[in-house]
Amino acid sequence: MSTPSLLILPGDGIGPEVMEQVRRVIGWFDDKRGLAIDVSEDLVGGAAYDKHGVPLADETMAKAQEVDAVLLGAVGGPKYDNLDFSVKPERGLLRLRKEMDLFSNLRPAQCFDALADFSSLKRDIVAGLDIVIVRELTSGVYFGEPRGIIEEGNERVGINTQRYTESEIERVARSAFELARRRSNKVCSMEKANVMESGILWRDVVNEVHQADYADVELSHMYADNGAMQLVRAPKQFDVILTDNLFGDILSDCAAMLTGSLGMLPSASLGAPMENGRPKAMYEPVHGSAPDITGQGKANPIACILSFAMALRYSFDQGAEADRLEAAIEGVLADGVRTADLLGEEGVTPVSTSGMGDAILAKLDASL
The missing domain is CATH 3.40.718.10 (Isopropylmalate Dehydrogenase)
Structure with missing residues (x-):
């Protein structure tokens, strides 16, 4: 090259x-x-x-x-x-x-051994931590339309739209599976399929991609709020975490502080x-x-x-x-x-x- x-x-x-x-x-x-x-x-x-x-x-x-x-x-x-x-x-x-x-x-989010005591969590929870969050970055609620602040009746209303297409989910899922193959071959996909239609579609498409081309990779699913709790309870259970734009923004900052310093x-x-x-x-x-x-x-x-x-x-x-x-x-x-x-x-x-x-x-x- x-x-x-x-x-x-x-x-x-x-x-x-x-x-x-x-x-x-x-x-x-x-x-x-x-x-x-x-x-x-x-x-x-x-x-x-x-x-x-x-x-x-x-x-x-x-x-x-x-x-x-x-x-x-x-x-x-x-x-x-x-x-x-x-x-x-x-x-x-x-x-x-x-x-x-x-x-x-x-x-x-990697915790160097020399810095394990700088984390807000106990050393045994974070020592040896080595995970990667794969966050979808160009769609979701940060870019969805309609958006804005409008007048409705006698008050203002803020609007943001969570929107994902199958192809947008598929390509980032493939990115996560490919990365997992070079690491510990394990992906946990996080969304809110219990309360959001976009989360239902996300889970469906991730499963379809997995079954079609990445059956060798271990796949699990987790609601994003539980994922946040698990990150501070037992972060080393994860290898690659796949998630959308909004949840990825939050979860990656949470994971960042496990290591002791941004x-x-x-x-x-x-x-x-x-x-x-x-x-x-x-x-x-x-x-x-x-x-x-x-x-x-x-x-x-x-x-x-x-x-x-x-x-x-x-x-x-x-x-x-x-x-x-x-x-x-x-x-x-x-x-x-x-x-x-x-x-x-x-x-x-x-x-x-x-x-x-x-x-x-x-x-x-x-x-x-």
């Missing part, structure tokens, strides 16, 4: 700070491993609004459609709270997901294969823009670096190098290196954002 291309969109808040550490990692793989990546950069979110008056310029959207992968930092901040809904920073992110048709969102969690949003065989893809850390620590060198860059590791694995066919990067991060944490969000032990001095980058690069050097 040709040299892979990556569009970096640092965004707002701590986005540019954590992305700088990713650039250093990309440079290391180029210099030390001969892995060349064609990197370009542009604006999204509030940064794009400040320059263009929109959270994502058409030219940037066109670039995102052309590259092999997009790596996004974070969007939003108090500065933009009073903007019209149509131009809020988050609309840039949603436009990328929608127009790139990134229908399958992969959110790993600063540790990456994500991938994948679409259909392009002509070169690579999937349309965008990678981003789960954490937000964290305006309270912006510019202070306190941000944890690991989630963004792990997002790049996912790009190595799913977009650039470099699974071994992704393993190398993830092992380096695990080694740094095992050595006791901590950013401020990971403090817990007495007498530990936190490293800065760049200090964590230094430690990861040193561990990568040691892997050669």
Whole structure:
């Protein structure tokens, strides 16, 4: 294949700070491993609004459609709270997901042994946790029509529509089953078939796909509210969790905190294969823009670096190098290196954002 291309969109808040550490990692793989990546950069979110008056310029959207992968930092901040809904920073992110048709969102929740005590749950509940939530990303209640706020009688009514087609459910189900085959071969599909017609259809279609092409994968079903309870009761019972856009949003944030810090969690949003065989893809850390620590060198860059590791694995066919990067991060944490969000032990001095980058690069050097 040709040299892979990556569009970096640092965004707002701590986005540019954590992305700088990713650039250093990309440079290391180029210099030390001969892995060349064609990197370009542009604006999204509030940064794009400040320059263009929109959270994502058409030219940037066109670039995102052309590259092999997009790596996004974070969007939003108090500065933009009073903007019209149509131009809020988050609309840039949603436009990328929608127009790139990134229908399958992969959110790993992995608890590194060195951080098991940072979870709000007991060590024995989370130690060794390694699950992935596959969330449908381009349909459901966030995009369904009709929507809006209308006047009805003497009061306002807010309307959002939960809507799924068979084909939308089928393609994300296939994504989850394919992923499970590369892991522990187990999928739990979560919906609310007891009270929602969209949930009934979801369960029916998942069963049909399973019976037709993935009978070798263990499939179970669970109501999403019970799924939330089970995630905090016994999360290691799961391997791959398949769910819709709304429930996936909630459940993935719940799973995120099992690991101890949002600063540790990456994500991938994948679409259909392009002509070169690579999937349309965008990678981003789960954490937000964290305006309270912006510019202070306190941000944890690991989630963004792990997002790049996912790009190595799913977009650039470099699974071994992704393993190398993830092992380096695990080694740094095992050595006791901590950013401020990971403090817990007495007498530990936190490293800065760049200090964590230094430690990861040193561990990568040691892997050669």
